[in-house]
Amino acid sequence: MATKKFALNTKPHEAEIGDVTLQFQPEVMGDTFLDTYSRLQDTMQRLNVDLTDLTSVDLEQVRETTQALRVFLARLMLPESAATFVSWDVLSAAGKVLSSHRTPEEAHEAADGKAKVTVVDNGLRLPDRVLVELLEWVVELYGGGQRPPTSSSASAPASSSPGTPGRAGSRSRGSTSTRGR
Structure with missing residues (x-):
């Protein structure tokens, strides 16, 4: 197994x-x-x-x-x-954070219909x-x-590769060296 x-x-x-x-x-x-x-x-x-x-x-x-x-x-x-x-914050006219949101769309939805509020990007x-x-x-x-x-x-x-590393010699051992060419 x-x-x-x-x-x-x-x-x-x-x-x-x-x-x-x-x-x-x-x-x-x-x-x-x-x-x-x-x-x-x-x-x-x-x-x-x-x-x-x-x-x-x-x-x-x-x-x-x-x-x-x-x-x-x-x-x-x-x-x-x-x-x-x-963090997009919905602020009151006085600058108080009414709510914080992870997207600007969510913040604008929360601000919709409310008077004198603004959406401010307070993220990094x-x-x-x-x-x-x-x-x-x-x-x-x-x-x-x-x-x-x-x-x-x-x-x-x-993850390690399947099987075990082989110990067979390389078939290319008889290759001609290119050193000095």
């Missing part, structure tokens, strides 16, 4: 950005990641935005794309980090280049491919 062991990450992945450490879920199911990533791609396609060239895009489109990117990243974070990273503000680097890291982390190095030792080692 053969036994195969699979490693699961149990400790959060960490992204250190200046003085802030954001913790991401140790494991994300493939469909959860794909659904979340699909929402981000839908927004970028609707706006016709290329994250590698934001210079030719309308400022309102950049703002909406940045918000969608932040929401995408927050959905993969642990709740405490997500609350630090994204980061340069676009850092957001794009976080996006690339998260896609590698959860979307397959090689695991990026993390600041924590939370990443589980890769």
Whole structure:
């Protein structure tokens, strides 16, 4: 009977950005990641935005794309980090926080119909280049491919390949050396 062991990450992945450490879920199911990533791609396609060239895009489109990117990243974070990273607050005229929300859409819905309230983005503000680097890291982390190095030792080692390493000699031993050519 053969036994195969699979490693699961149990400790959060960490992204250190200046003085802030954001913790991401140790494991994300493939469909959860794909659904979340699909929402981000839908927004970028609707706006016709290329994250590698934001210079030719309308400022309102950049703002909406940045918000969608932040929401995408927050959905993969642990709740405490997500609350630090994204927070759209509904404020009264006196500046009192009436409610906090994880998306700008939720905040605007909560503000609808209320007199003299405003929606303010009170989440962690980061340069676009850092957001794009976080996006690339998260896609590698959860979307397959090689695991990026993390600041924590939370990443589980890769599962070993099946079978045992062979001890047979190489068939190419008789090859002619190319040294000195």
